[in-house]
Amino acid sequence: MGYxxxxxxGADLLFQVLTDREETASVAxxxxxxxxxxHVFT
Structure with a gap:
């Protein structure tokens, strides 16, 4: 993802990907x- x-x-899509991934495996x-x-996500 870089800078x-x-x-x-885009933030909504990224959140969805991370949420879907979290249901099957770890995310680091x-x-x-x-x-x-x-950075603080609000």
Whole structure:
């Protein structure tokens, strides 16, 4: 995904993919950003 910015539709689709995946297997998401620069999903 890199540095892509997501619009509302893209964020909804990503959330759906992660939700569907979570039902069958683990999902790991990592970042090399410091804690102070972490993005908050609202």
């Amino acid at each position: 892509m910015k997501l619009d509302k539709r 998401i990592a970042s090399n950003e410091g804690f102070g620069k972490a």
